[in-house]
Amino acid sequence: MNNAFIIGQYVPGNSLVHRLDPRTKITVIFFFVFIVFFANSLASYSILTAFSLASMLTTRIPVRYILKGLTPVWFLIIFTFTLHIFVTKQGTVLVEIFNLKIYSGGVIQGFAISMRFFLLILVTSLLTLTTTPIEITDAIEDMLHPLKKIKFPVHELALMMSISLRFIPTLMQETDKISKAQASRGVDFKTGSIKDRVKAVVPLLVPLFVSAFKRAEELAMAMEARGYRGGEGRTKLRELKIMKLDIAIFILFAAVAAGLFLTRVY
Amino acid sequence: MMHTQSSKLLRLIILALLGTISLLLIFLDFPLPFLPGYLKIDFGDVPALIAALIFSPMAGVIVAAIKNGLYLIVGGGEPVGVMANFLAAMMFVLPVAFLYHKYKGVKSIVSGLITGTIVMAIGMSVLNYFVLLPIYAWFMGMEEMKIEAVKRATVLIGILPFNLIKGIIVGALFVPLFLKLRVWIEQRHVKMV
Numbered sequence: 034m035n036n037a038f039i040i041g042q043y044v045p046g047n048s049l050v051h052r053l054d055p056r057t058k059i060t061v062i063f064f065f066v067f068i069v070f071f072a073n074s075l076a077s078y079s080i081l082t083a084f085s086l087a088s089m090l091t092t093r094i095p096v097r098y099i100l101k102g103l104t105p106v107w108f109l110i111i112f113t114f115t116l117h118i119f120v121t122k123q124g125t126v127l128v129e130i131f132n133l134k135i136y137s138g139g140v141i142q143g144f145a146i147s148m149r150f151f152l153l154i155l156v157t158s159l160l161t162l163t164t165t166p167i168e169i170t171d172a173i174e175d176m177l178h179p180l181k182k183i184k185f186p187v188h189e190l191a192l193m194m195s196i197s198l199r200f201i202p203t204l205m206q207e208t209d210k211i212s213k214a215q216a217s218r219g220v221d222f223k224t225g226s227i228k229d230r231v232k233a234v235v236p237l238l239v240p241l242f243v244s245a246f247k248r249a250e251e252l253a254m255a256m257e258a259r260g261y262r263g264g265e266g267r268t269k270l271r272e273l274k275i276m277k278l279d280i281a282i283f284i285l286f287a288a289v290a291a292g293l294f295l296t297r298v299y
Numbered sequence: 300m301m302h303t304q305s306s307k308l309l310r311l312i313i314l315a316l317l318g319t320i321s322l323l324l325i326f327l328d329f330p331l332p333f334l335p336g337y338l339k340i341d342f343g344d345v346p347a348l349i350a351a352l353i354f355s356p357m358a359g360v361i362v363a364a365i366k367n368g369l370y371l372i373v374g375g376g377e378p379v380g381v382m383a384n385f386l387a388a389m390m391f392v393l394p395v396a397f398l399y400h401k402y403k404g405v406k407s408i409v410s411g412l413i414t415g416t417i418v419m420a421i422g423m424s425v426l427n428y429f430v431l432l433p434i435y436a437w438f439m440g441m442e443e444m445k446i447e448a449v450k451r452a453t454v455l456i457g458i459l460p461f462n463l464i465k466g467i468i469v470g471a472l473f474v475p476l477f478l479k480l481r482v483w484i485e486q487r488h489v490k491m492v
Contacts, residue, residue, distance in 0.1 A: 042374030102374075113439045146440035153438075154377075161374030169372040189311060190364075194372075196315035197322070197365055201373075204319050231472050234327070234342065238472075239479050242349065245316040246484075253309040261308065 042102060042161045048093040049278070050163045055172035057279040058160050061286050065156050068290050069149055076296035078148060084289045085152045092163050099155070099162065106154050110147045117143035168271075170194045175273055188264030196252070204245065211240050314358055317346035318365030325370065340465050344388050348473055351396035352408070353484065359396055363388035383423070383431055390419040391466060408474060416466025424459045 045051075050058070065084075072078050089099060123138025160169070174191035181187050212222060215236050222233050324342040343366055351359025367385045370376050376384075395411030432450050 109439070117440065142440070150439065157377075158374065161372065166369070166372045190361075193311060193315040193318065193361070193365055194368060196312055197318045197369055200316055200319045201322065201369075204316070205323055208323055227468065228471075231468055234472055235476050235479070238342075238345065238476055239483075241320060242346075242480055243483060245320060246313060249309060249312040249316050253312050256308060256312075 042158070043165050044092075044094045044098070044162055046093055046163065048091055048163070050088060050092045050159065052278065053163075053282060054273055054275055054279045055164050055168040056176060056273060057275070057282055058164060059169070059172055059176065061282065062157055062160055064286070064290070066153060068293055069153055071297055072149065072293060073145075074296055074298045077293045078145065080289055080292045080296065081152055082148065084286075085156050088159055089155060092159060094162055099158070102158060102162070103151075103154055106150075110150050113150060114143040114147040117146055166198050167195060170198065171269075171271060171273060188267075192264075200248070203248075204241070207244055208237070208241055211244075212237050310354060310358070314350055314354075314361050315365065317350050317362045318369060321346045321362060321366035322369045322373075325366070325375075340468055342469060342472060343384075344391055344469055345473055345476065347388055347392050348395060348469075349477065349480065351392050352399050352477065356393050356396035356400070359392040360389060363392065379431060379434055383426070386426060387419055387423050387462070390422040391415040391469075394418055405474070405478065408477065409470075412466065412470035412473065416463060416470060419466055420459055420462035423462050424454045427458045428454050 069081060072081050089096065092099075118135055118139045119133065121139035121142045122134075122136050124136045124141070126134045127137050127140065128135045164172075170191055173194075174187055177185070177187045212220075216222065220233050220236055222230065222237070225233070321343045324345060327342060344363070347359045347362040347366070350362040363385055366388075367376075367381045370384075371378065371381050392415065394415040395408060398407045398411035398414065401407070428450055432446075432453060436446055
């Protein structure tokens with residue numbers, strides 16, 4: 034378990050993208066994922082790429098850091114590219130190595146699909162890079178608000194998510210403490226067969242669950258002592274507000290989408 | 300046991316913390332040497348099982364949902380994989396929960412785990428073959444390629460044995476764990492049903 038995980042991928046900052054309302058970011062990204070699939074010409078891809086790169090640079094997060102976060106996906110992107118190069122047989126033959134012919138259509142197709150893939154992953158990862166998990170939770174609670182009408186427990190779920198997030202570092206420390214305590218008593222977590230390692234997890238989990246139950250009791254009591262009585266009429270410390278900036282971003286994004294649909298080939 | 304005014308709040312918080320433990324347990328994973336690296340065994344379903352047995356099947360579903368929601372918003376996974384993990388957890392947890400609540404006792408847990416493992420292995424194979432793999436193929440622009448053979452191979456060599464082994468390992472861990480915890484819960488006279 035690495036410590037970076039405590040706050041997830043989030044990189045603190047005060048950039049334009051950081052300051053956007055999380056609901057704006059979620060909405061824009063949702064529609065971005067949708068329109069990416071409509072790009073099919075050089076111009077439409079250029080518009081999408083320009084938008085994505087501009088958003089990435091605006092975050093002021095070091096580009097190397099962002100790209101490093103995409104490491105697991107690089108393999109897939111390269112794999113897709115190679116596959117398309119060798120399988121698609123359209124256009125003129127560019128290179129011929131022994132029996133393998135590489136067609137121009139394959140290269141273009143490979144580029145287009147890998148680019149699409151890359152842009153999708155890049156833009157969606159910007160959300161978790163510039164928004165704290167708790168902000169995302171607040172935004173989701175707010176956006177799911179209409180579901181309350183059909184008795185879907187939006188508030189309760191959001192509360193559970195917030196509590197869960199709050200206790201990630203606490204329970205992580207707890208896990209660390211317990212595993213050290215058990216290791217000092219001779220439990221071996223790191224070596225041995227699968228069976229031995231599964232067995233070693235039991236003395237780690239029993240105290241972890243017991244302590245979580247105890248913490249839950251304390252927290253429940255503390256919340257009730259402070260007058261918690263469910264979602265009705267509860268006020269918030271962090272209010273979400275749509276600012277001029279958010280409206281500007283919506284307009285910009287609408288322009289990008291319009292540009293894409295104008296330049297795509299039908 | 301200190302009695303709080305509403306056991307509903309206590310239950311809600313317990314489920315939240317079980318969700319946190321679930322998330323932490325994902326990072327305690329170990330890949331199986333003979334399967335591709337992206338198929339990893341993790342114990343993330345254990346807290347969901349515990350919730351489903353001490354409360355209700357629905358509680359297990361909630362814990363699995365929290366785990367996957369957390370995983371998504373801390374930036375750990377992509378939506379399709381997260382959805383797949385959630386569905387797998389439901390297929391595994393629900394049979395155990397239903398059998399246990401009907402018959403109680405260790406035997407029902409064991410037979411539930413066996414049923415759950417089979418349901419999950421077959422369910423995930425079907426789901427991967429007809430839904431998930433086509434979605435991934437579509438994302439990678441391979442929809443028009445002949446991938447029937449690849450799909451079948453992935454399911455038969457990867458998905459099916461992986462879920463069987465995962466079910467067996469998680470089950471082997473869960474039975475002794477739950478028996479120990481149950482004693483503790485009963486000692487504290489917690490009325491958690």
